[in-house]
Amino acid sequence: MVVRAVRGMKDILPDEAARWQRLEHTFRSIVERAGYGEVRTPHLESTELFVREIGADTDVVAKEMYSFSRHDDELTVRPEGTAGAARAYVQNNLAQLEPVTRWYYLGPMFRAERPAKGRFRQFHQAGCEIYGDAGPACDAELIAMCTELVMALGVRDFVVHVNSIGSAGTRARYRDALRDYFSPLAGSLSDDSQRRLVTNPLRILDSKDPRDQEASRGAPSVSALLDEDDAAHLAKLRGYLEDLGVPYVFDPRLVRGLDYYTRTLFELKITSGELGAQDALLGGGRYDEMIQHLGNKKPVPAIGFAMGLERILAVTPLGAPRAGPDCFFAPLVESAVGRSLVLAKSLREHGVSCELDGRGQSVKAMLRRANAMKARLVAIVGQEELERGEVTVKDLDRHEQVRVPFADLFDAVRARLAVPRSSSELSRDELRVPASVP
Numbered sequence: 001m002v003v004r005a006v007r008g009m010k011d012i013l014p015d016e017a018a019r020w021q022r023l024e025h026t027f028r029s030i031v032e033r034a035g036y037g038e039v040r041t042p043h044l045e046s047t048e049l050f051v052r053e054i055g056a057d058t059d060v061v062a063k064e065m066y067s068f069s070r071h072d073d074e075l076t077v078r079p080e081g082t083a084g085a086a087r088a089y090v091q092n093n094l095a096q097l098e099p100v101t102r103w104y105y106l107g108p109m110f111r112a113e114r115p116a117k118g119r120f121r122q123f124h125q126a127g128c129e130i131y132g133d134a135g136p137a138c139d140a141e142l143i144a145m146c147t148e149l150v151m152a153l154g155v156r157d158f159v160v161h162v163n164s165i166g167s168a169g170t171r172a173r174y175r176d177a178l179r180d181y182f183s184p185l186a187g188s189l190s191d192d193s194q195r196r197l198v199t200n201p202l203r204i205l206d207s208k209d210p211r212d213q214e215a216s217r218g219a220p221s222v223s224a225l226l227d228e229d230d231a232a233h234l235a236k237l238r239g240y241l242e243d244l245g246v247p248y249v250f251d252p253r254l255v256r257g258l259d260y261y262t263r264t265l266f267e268l269k270i271t272s273g274e275l276g277a278q279d280a281l282l283g284g285g286r287y288d289e290m291i292q293h294l295g296n297k298k299p300v301p302a303i304g305f306a307m308g309l310e311r312i313l314a315v316t317p318l319g320a321p322r323a324g325p326d327c328f329f330a331p332l333v334e335s336a337v338g339r340s341l342v343l344a345k346s347l348r349e350h351g352v353s354c355e356l357d358g359r360g361q362s363v364k365a366m367l368r369r370a371n372a373m374k375a376r377l378v379a380i381v382g383q384e385e386l387e388r389g390e391v392t393v394k395d396l397d398r399h400e401q402v403r404v405p406f407a408d409l410f411d412a413v414r415a416r417l418a419v420p421r422s423s424s425e426l427s428r429d430e431l432r433v434p435a436s437v438p
């Protein structure tokens, strides 16, 4: 039997990986320009971290975590990046070292969800977290950066949804209001939501069960319960978003599926329908209580977001066909293979990318292969070239060839590579990339 990849987990082959690299490069350059530094945390964390911070009644923790015991440890492969980054922030005493910390991360996350279009069991997130700034300007700047990011990635059909879930007191009042609303409807709720009614009625609102969705239709929104400070925070955030010219919709029903949020919540949703129900390209919010909850002496406010890379790649025209080698070496006889290996090695040392085919193919087959892999030049060493200490350099773009001594190969290659590829080739590649991509 053929062993296959685990359901919901995908291989990314080199041509596809080139698009990922382009996306990652754009993400890094935009967030680094805004002062974020990369953090790399372990993919495995204590199960307790996620249970405590994401919440035992969330779908992520209750149903989707890959958890196991090893020796005396209860471990989970991270389902998201926020809790692990916050753990690292506390453990490494960052609050003592700097007033405001801006981190970003990129990498795989794991959730045992039912695979669907845009929904995987191993997926990748690129995210940012800011610690130490409680102000609404920080929220607005982050949301504006998210829109800049998806625009730079060539995504146009999206809407930014913004809400405030309030601080701890508001959430407690909202929980009571939801309990009052859902209790008479308990019989029509799913089994999970009947349990949630007791433990955490807020989670009924993001249940995917149609019975719960139907019952949620008339549920009260949190907006009326916001206290004065929460309402002022939200009003300032909305003002800054307007100053920044970020179009958004205020969405009082946005609650997001993780328990750690306080105040600001936001999501960027694709509107073209390409991703079906999995329309969230990225989501985030404030979580002002987590850092102290994790054992930091003082409270440290925090906010962040994470973007789903598979979803972005499904909707972006961003493309970067894998570049072919600068020079393809075609030794035509076995005795020319050693010399070709040496020449290719020396060109690579000078920064020229080379591939060599030493399988003993005909010149026709070699040229076909060089063309297929979009090589720029072919360095041919046959019996005659070998005897004369020369190499034939064929320029596949300009349809020219020259013969040069081994010692002059680098200069000949350099002279040809300095000439841009023919314009049709360039425009074909460039067209696939939105102009704003750096």
Ligand code: HAM
Residues within 6 Å of the ligand: 079, 080, 081, 082, 111, 113, 118, 119, 120, 121, 122, 123, 124, 125, 127, 128, 129, 280, 281, 282, 283, 284, 285, 286, 303, 304, 305, 306, 307, 308, 309, 310, 311
């Ligand atoms: P999240 O909404 O659970 O938030 O995930 C963020 C994004 O990851 C989603 O909008 C989606 O694009 C992508 N995503 C989530 N699950 C899957 C999946 N199964 N398959 C494909 N893509 C998926 C968080 O994870 C929070 N940690 C975000 C955050 C950072 N909040 C504050 N800081």
